Amino acid sequence: MAENTWLVAGLGNPGPGYSRNRHNVGQMVLDELASRLGGAFKSHKAHAQVVEGRLRPGGPRLILGKPLTFMNLSGGPVSALAKFYGVEPDHVIAVHDEIDIPFNTVKLKIGGGEGGHNGLRDISKALGTKDYYRVRVGVGRPPGRMDTADYVLKDFAAAEKKELPFLIGDSADAVELLIDEGLLAAQQKFHSNSQ
Numbered sequence: 001m002a003e004n005t006w007l008v009a010g011l012g013n014p015g016p017g018y019s020r021n022r023h024n025v026g027q028m029v030l031d032e033l034a035s036r037l038g039g040a041f042k043s044h045k046a047h048a049q050v051v052e053g054r055l056r057p058g059g060p061r062l063i064l065g066k067p068l069t070f071m072n073l074s075g076g077p078v079s080a081l082a083k084f085y086g087v088e089p090d091h092v093i094a095v096h097d098e099i100d101i102p103f104n105t106v107k108l109k110i111g112g113g114e115g116g117h118n119g120l121r122d123i124s125k126a127l128g129t130k131d132y133y134r135v136r137v138g139v140g141r142p143p144g145r146m147d148t149a150d151y152v153l154k155d156f157a158a159a160e161k162k163e164l165p166f167l168i169g170d171s172a173d174a175v176e177l178l179i180d181e182g183l184l185a186a187q188q189k190f191h192s193n194s195q
Contacts, residue, residue, distance in 0.1 A: 004060045004061060005060070005061040005062075005063065005085055005086070005087050005091065006060055006061070006062055006063065006087065006091045006092075006093060006179050007063045007065060007078070007081055007082055007085060007087040007091065007092045007093070008030065008033065008062060008063065008064050008065065008093045008095060008175055009026075009065045009066075009067065009074070009077075009078045009081070009092065009093065009094050009095065009123070010026040010027040010028075010029055010030030010031075010064070010065070010066050010095045011023075011024075011026040011027070011067070011071055011074050011094060011095065011096040011097070011119045011120075012024030012025075012026055012027035012028075012066070012067075012071060013070050013071050013153075014067075014068050014069065014070065018153070020155045020156070021152065021153050021154060021155055022097050022139040022151065022152045022153075022154065022155070022156060023071060023097050023152040023153055024097075025096075025097045025137045025139060025167075025168070025171075026094070026095040026096045026097060026137065027066050028164075028168050029095045029135070029137065029168055029171040029172050029175070030051075030064050030065075030066055030095065032168050032169060032171075032172040033051075033062070033064055033172050033175060033176075034051040034053075034064055036172065037051060037053030037054075037062065037064070038053070039051035039052065039053050039064070041064075041066065043068075044065070044081065044084075045080075045084075046065070046076075046077050046080035046081045046084055047067065047068050047069060047076065047077045047080070048065045048066055048067050048068055048077040048078075048080070048081055049065070049066045049068060050063060050064065050065050050066075050081070051063075051064040052064075055176060055179060055180065059180075060179050060180075062179070063081060063085050063087065065077065065078065065081045071118060071119040072118040072119060072122055073122060074094075074119040074120075074122050074123055075122035075123045075124075075125055075126025075127070076122075076126055078092065078094070078123050078126060078127070079123070079126035079127055082127065089127045089128075089129050089131055089132045090110075090131060090132065090133075092123075092127065092132040092133065093132070093133040093134070093135055093175060093178065093179075094119075094120060094123055094132060094133070094134050094135070095134075095135045095137065095171060095175065096117060096119060096120060096134065096135075096136065096137065097117075097137055097139045097152060098115070098117075098136035098137060098138055098139065099139055099140065099141050099142070099148060099151070099152065100115055100141075101136060101138035101140075102138050102140050103138050103139055103140035103160055103163070103167070104138060104160075104163050104166070104167050105138035106135065106136065106137060106138065106167070106170050106171050106174045106190045107136045107138070107187075107190065107191060108133065108134065108135050108136065108174055108178055108183060108186050108187050108190060108191075109133070109134050109136070109183075109187075110131060110132065110133050110134070110183060111129075111130045111131045111132075112130065113130075114130075116148075120134065133178060133183065135171055135174050135175055135178065137167065137171045138167075139152065139156075170190070174186055174189075174190050177189060177190075
């Protein structure tokens, strides 16, 4: 059963004050996926909110997990959910903000470095491996000399907010395509769109 179960973790910070920040775009993508599944998030003992569903009738089982910890402590809840549902790291997908790619761009990878992203660093440590999937949602670089932490903890700019639903939809599509057809197919679709 567990071999066709995927854990999709949307990274962010808890509480309404952070909910529209760039740093929380991973959780926004999970809200979109949950609405596609027709599910509502419920509390889980792993210190997370969870929606369970299927990609389609008879299709892969999805566990959508939002850690209730701050971003830098995402590893504990993600690891606990993986253990609880019997999901191996190669069936874990972290959806997160990425400053190293332009706004409105989605890229996917497995393994590799965390690029200074403390949420990913904590997940790698808790899972004991870097070999899990990442759906990297581009939020762009801070303007001028603005501190990166200040930038990601701000809401999207007015012009970005108009495009945000498309970015969130594309990111949710990327998660579904990754699960359905594999990393290469998802990269070919989304990486070629972003040139």
